[in-house]
Amino acid sequence: MTGNSNDRRKYGLIGHPLKHSLSPYIHDHIMRKCGIKGSYKLLDIPTDEFDDHVLKVTECLDGYNITIPYKERIIPYLNKLEGHAGKYSTVNTVIEAKGFSSDIEALLQSEIPYKGNNILILGAGGAARAVLAAALISGCRSAGVWSRRTEQSAGLIEEFRRLHPNAIIFQEDTINTDTKSTNLYSCDKAFYDVIVNATPAGMWPECGIPPVSRELILNSVYVYDTIYNPLATRLVLCARSYGIRAESGLDMLVRQAVVSQKIWDPKADLSLFSPLKLQQRVKYMMFNLFPIKIVLTGFMGCGKTVTGKALASVLKIPFTDLDEVIIERTGMTITDFFAENGEETFRDIESENLKEVMRKEGSIVIATGGGTLMRDQNVETVRSNRGFIFFLDAEPEISIKRTENDTLRPLLKNRTSEEIRELYSQRLPAYIRASDHIIDSSGSVTDSVNRIKAALGLSDALHT
Ligand code: S3P
Helix, strand or coil: CCCCCCCCEEEEEEECCCCCCCHHHHHHHHHHHCCCCEEEEEEECCHHHHHHHHHHHHHCCCEEEECCCCCCCCHHHCCEECCHHHHHCCCCEEECCEEECHHHHHHHHCCCCCECCEEEEECCCHHHHHHHHHHHHCCECEEEEECCCHHHHHHHHHHHHHHCCCCCEEECCCCEECCCCCCCEECCCCCCCEEEECCCCCCCCCCCCCCCCHHHHHCCCEEEECCCCCCCCHHHHHHHHCCCEEECCHHHHHHHHHHHHHHHCCCCCHHHCCHHHHHHHHHHHHHHHCCCEEEEECCCCCCHHHHHHHHHHHHCCCEEEHHHHHHHHHCCCHHHHHHHHCHHHHHHHHHHHHHHHHCCCCCEEEECCCCHHHCHHHHHHHHCCCEEEEEEECCHHHHHHHCCCCCCCHHHCCCCHHHHHHHHHHHHHHHHHHCCEEEECCCCHHHHHHHHHHHCCCCHHHCC
């Protein structure tokens, strides 16, 4: 590497593919805030061209990051490996032909409670390698590694056992690939304090597949998903729904960027910038970069429409009410439609319109009808179109009070409070089954909006 004669630093990211990378935005932001003059570019090298081009591409840079699939492949081109990079054979930051792992450093700085805990690591690729290293360096009690590619996980375990002869590292084999359920892997036998997802399961655009079953999540105390797009994966939403602390991979992405900047310029004063504020900015940007559908479900009167409108306005994305779409399409009120065509026909129209709304481009908040997600096929429509389901659960008494004197809901007509409560109880299991996250919507609309924002990892105080 030659370096630059002028003051402007030239940095970049080598990898393939790089289309969706957030790194240029993150590094530009850090450099701007900290008064570092420089640029950060994406340098995509196809796998069959790596060996021919890597030296040429990197020679004019002052420093660079390296990502999948090249974190090991870069090593022969370097003169020296520093810190954890050498021991664990993984490099993601380079300066003057010296390789470092800011990934491991970032994972060590994260809030993952490794020490004394049993950690489950899902995956056996580059991310899993860094997580396993951080867990062992920090003194975890044990580390179970699970991967569908059992040979790869066996190899990783063998290598790490040599590096940490006294550590307890094992192949988790009670977890099965469960093709029947919506979870990729399912297990109700294993108990882990900490679960770290280092697989691509749940990554945008295939957000519908969470890596593990609810049972496994419920038995844990901390969940970390190395995926940062979408801003909250189904895994993270599920954990937060049950009060289990969970962090998205954006935490690691920002932390490793800061560590890289420090490696490239040890004198830089990085205290001038707030990683949390940057995370918030990026999370709000995600609605444009990686569009998702926030789908609200729950019993009549739980507040889907009012909460949906308020949430959409806060997130600055559009709002759609499925009932309103149906009213507009059919030219009839829901009550008249029920009276003329019956409930089954309404349900068919509802399913068709849900499909159309879900296929719209861009992020959107959708309030469904209280019965929409009673049909499994509609849940599937949501899942396969980057939809995340929030169940707004209000006490039936509150719903009854809110819908008193209502004439627009045919299912409330001529029903006693007892019967309405009964309908709620019948539907409750289906709402819970379908949901990615449950919030109590018995309070104010602002309360409900704040709970959904918290589940997504968004906080107003930090959004400037
Ligand atoms: C229904 C709920 C209504 C509407 C229709 C049927 C239901 O929507 O779709 O009257 O089956 O629960 P809201 O939940 O918005 O009231």
